[in-house]
Amino acid sequence: MDTALETNRSTDVSDLLLQNSLIEPTPGIDNLPLQGLYRILWVDASNDLLVAIAIQSPLKAPCEFQLSAWQQLLEGRYIQPTALTLRPFALQDDDSLPEHYLTIRAKSWAIIEPLVCDAMLPWIYHPKHRGSAIAQRAKTLAIPPSQLRRLLYKYWAYGSTINALLPCYDLCGPQGSKEERRTKPTMGKRGRRPVRVLFNDEPDQVGISAASVRSRLIAGITEFLQPDKTITKAYEETIKKHFNKGYERHGKLSVPIMPEAHEKPSIWQFRYLIQQLDYNLSLTKKQIDTSTWNLAFRGSYGSSRSHLFGPCARFEVDATIMDIYLVSTLNRAWIIGRPVLYVIVDVFSAMVVGFHLGLEGPSWEGARLALFNAFSDKVEFCKSYGVEITQEDWPCHHLPHKLLSDNGEMRSKASDTLTKTLNIDVENAAVRRGDWKPNIEQQFHLINEGTIRFLPGALVQREREVRKRGNPLDACINLRELTSILIRRFLQFNHSRYKADRLPPEMVGEGLLDATPLAVWNWGIANKTGRARREDPQIIWTALLPKAIASIRPKGLYFDGRHYINNRLCLEERFARARTRGKYDMIEIRYLSYAPKQIWIKNKENRSWEACYLVEHELSYAQARQEELWDQIQILNYEAEKKQNAQKQINSRLDAECDDIVQKAQAATKEARQGLSKARIAASITSHRAIEKEAGRAERLRQDVESYRTTSPLLQRTQTSPAPTMPDPLEDIW
Template sequence: MNRLLAINTLIEWNPVEGDATQRLERVLWTDNAGEQVVVVSVSDAVSLPLPVWKRGSELEAAIAGGQAFRRKIDPFAQLAMPDPDFLQKHKDRMERAWEIIRDLVAVEPGIYLEEERGPLIRKAAERFKVTPKEVYRQLKRFWRGGKIKHALLPAYKNCGGPGKNRLIKESRSDQPKRGRPRKILQLDPEYVGVNVDEELHKIFRISTDLYYNTKEGNPLRRAYDLMIGKHFNLGYRNEGGVSVPVLPPASQLPSFQQFRYWHLKERDLAHSIVSRRGEKRYLLKSRPILGNSTQMAFGPGSIFQIDATIGDVYLVSTLNRNWIIGRPVIYFVVDVFSRMVAGIYVGLEGPSWVGAMMALANATTDKVPFCSEYDVEIDSEAWPCRYLPEMILGDRGELLGLDSDSLADSLDIRVANCPPYRADWKGIVEQMFRRANLKSIHWLPGAVRKRERGDPDHRLDATLDLRQFTKIIILTVIKYNLHHRVEEYPLDRDMIADDVPKIPVNLWEWGIGNRGGHLREKSLETIRLNLMPTGSATVTPKGIRFQGVYYTTARALREQWYVRARSEGTWTVPVSYDPRSMEVIYLRASDSSSFDPCTLLPDEERFNGVMLEEVLDFFALNKLKSQQHEGRRLQSDAALRAQVAAIKAEAAKMKEESGPQKQSNNQRLKGIRDNRAEEKKLNRRDEAFDLRAERHCGTPGTLLPLAKGETSVKASSSAKRKDFLDILKADGEEEQP
């Protein structure tokens, strides 16, 4: 017998031209010589064909010629090991089917011969009181499933068109209701219900988005009620001034079970959680946790993680120990590879990028003098971190203000922002907060504790100032770096071979010797310059303008920038600044490694030591005051225009009342000089200062006549002296053709 055609061998035929239907056959029986072979098609799950006889040589030739091949994977292999619960539940049905065909399948090869099979099946049908069709069905299932008893288990997975929507094109009143009849039909035969057609299915989808996937967090039942009230009403009636929807009978409405079925069938669980609870809560509570931060780092300095938290302790002011200043902000910068804390910052900034800037600057600072400032004496081996990393990973909030391009170009650092609460991306630094709280902060005076009614307020216990608390954090970090065993650290094969302790300082030292090349070193001034936010200042004739404030620098004076700006126009220059004090900004060189400090102009001394927020508030307030004054300006302009118009009207009326013009236009123009002289005499007489009491009291002055032959020196000289403006105008008139 040819071993290729053993019992249960699956033969798959290659598609023929014009017919892509899969043809898969199972060998049920062969004679001793392998020449007579019985096969059954297992491709057709609907009609379940009967076995057929074939020649073994023809099948072997087809396999050898490439028209068919022996399939190794049996699509019915799962029947051999059914689910225990499913088997227990349906065992009786399987045993009943097996009892019907057990004697028949033993008759081989007679059962495969049509003339013998018919009588055997009729006899079994009579014996077990079933139809011959049922006997045929169970036999075919037995043969198709591999001639095993478990092939007789119910095939519910093939029922109902798996994966297909049970929708009808269009619902009609005369169309029967699909699905199991409702129990309420026993009481009310009219309570049939409605079918879910494409239009109703569309309303379900829209209503899910409108009433369920929202920030209100409506339960599914309320979303269903809102859908019924808004999309299935017959109209509205007025009840006490309120429009109340009028609904049809419940039997004409889709049921909650139908709405729930389609909701569960089609819902996007992640989208639903984000829509109802927000992305942050989804990332915190429902996201898949598949990441491992250590896998992202190849050696020390590959990645620094940075994050901030509000310390769970209240502090007091250094100016007055009775002043409570609230809770501090704590920043940790942690090397992902070694879990070493590379930098810290404890202050009152943030959480924001200003605090992140201070923490990153600390990560590149020599820790020996830094600790010495807080009266903590260490050697360089106890805290050897004073370098820049290849990449910084942190929250969008903390790193949003950092100039990523500047860090990449000037410091060769990549900045990666991850979504908040992604513990699988920056879980190492988040664990550091929990550890610091458990080891130190929780036991300090003023620490935040859960209060019961009647308990004293823990804020009143505040005792430590910011400097003292910073010293505690420094000591906690040093102890962690030197002595904490990172139990969950995933040692690789090289580390295991070298027996590396799972302690941050040991992991750091091993990484420096075996996975180095990721750390960078720059001067402190260069690091601070490139950590500060950048902006564009404008060179103007009045100075270098930035955020509305004017600065100057020796370089600008030396290179005559302000002269150029007045003659050639303004231009912009890149600057760095510390928003905590706008007293000075830094003009960046083209290589971003050097800078020129720009100081306030004398007229801008009011901005000495002022924060950026205060500067922006100052100009914003001025703008608001201008807008507030706009109404008064418009009213004043309108009043002025009205008064000018009245004066113009009065002058036009007076001109009209003076009578018709008797002079020609040419004569009128030539008389301008004489007319002006007469008008000037009149003005001088009216405008002349006269301090006599009578004059001062309003008595008209009297012009005394001169003696015969006398001449007024003033009048003579005034008449002879021509006004400079008259001379210019006269010259202009003489020049006209």
């Protein structure tokens, strides 16, 4: 058994001592007979011979060693195999090498090729044979033998390949490494001379080198290059503190004396040093927060589609405030601001499965309506906005296994219904990590760049005109019209957005190369197990539709300024009972803010939601969104308040005049009744009433006569002289 172990150990050692292997002494061991790095050129086990060349500067002739001695050193771990850093040309093709490199290599190879051919091995390694061969070859080429030796030793030292003869320009240059030369304080300023030297012809104004003031520049960069400061500001602060020529007093202030242009580093030297120090992006990370780094600067590898097993495995949902101003459906003169858009995308196929456009800020109210749209049939929805489609055009009404959202509305308690009722796992992305939802962010980008920016009222439309007039003044599209536009855009995306890397390998294997979201969705639903689910519409309505309370009134079911009726409520005389009793009953409803034509009430008998429809005389409000009606109510209340305030002064004046009339009447009546008893005043009411009636008739008769006299043309032509004054026949009555 010991013999077998010795044999295996000897075999392992022999495998390490092969031709072209590199051997070096083990670090930390002194007084070894072998010093430096060696490359093995020839191994002859039968003669216990090993030929190796030391890799040193300058290169010297190869040496002969006993193979057994090297094996003992290797077994004792006094020496060890190693490797050299590859030369710059090692990973390049000949086509990428400079032409003069190839010329030098070809000339060198032509000189030594007869000496390194197979016929000369191993004799070329023996000193006597090598010396005579080199002398004869040098005589033939008429070159010094030393030149041939240098090429031959270089060929052996760098791997015995033709590329070993390439020039070693990478090992040339001034003393020290590039970093050492860069930081050497005595290094003069390099580069083109500044303009001030050309005009003044003063060499001492060349300027200072960055190496001579490197420590001060680094101190300024460390102190002043902060997230809230630009590079220019950090440079100015650095010059003030680290390159000033002293301070001068101005009262209690110490003002730094700024240096001349040639006494300070330039802004370009400052920037160049920042680039050198930022080789590992440490300064970039210092200037931005972690969220911004992760979002916009970190390396992006991987895919959001990893570990997904089909459609509906994961949906992404997010909201954005659109860059466009809208007008009201009720009155186009009213500008209602910028809407909020919710979009839901299937990650596996990139299919847009639902959306919601409204005025409610990013919140659970908007998200629930987008989810309701995603889980519902799209045919009726599109038809309500004037878009005729079939089920195959937008076949998305499924529930997902997981729902990924940002760290917002899905963290509310109201969203717990997704998990408890609909069995959907809700996932929340980290704060400010939009890159976790790339499909949604892509949709927002495509909508803004491909559609919104070209519409009237968009924020980015006609940048030259933005300075002349406000964007809201161009607004002319309402919520319903923009929703209709978005429906068409999402249909266009689902049907035509071709992206080859979206194709699953199995789909390619079947020869199906249609990479549009609709094709990938249909194939995935038929062939993959994405856990797509359907749910009863009644449960979806209960879980996702907004809940409210309506009152049963004589004119119908009253909700938000509108009245609705239902056959069952009419048959049960619920509206008549409300009118008879004078008491309004409350009932729970479900509604859609973008579809005010109907609301839903619960039928307890068949345990379902049934629709109530808008009464006929209020159909003019059928196109108005819930938010727009609220805006209208607020506007009307405001106008009523303004009218009431304006009328108050008029009413006050009228009240004062009425009070004055009453006071004067009271004073005149009091004067007329002086000396009369109460009995006498109340005794003749009937006769007094008859006299008042006759006086009224006589007064009306006199007014008619006067009117006839002034308007009759016959009397005006025949009457040439004033008529004699006649006694008034009514004088007796008065």
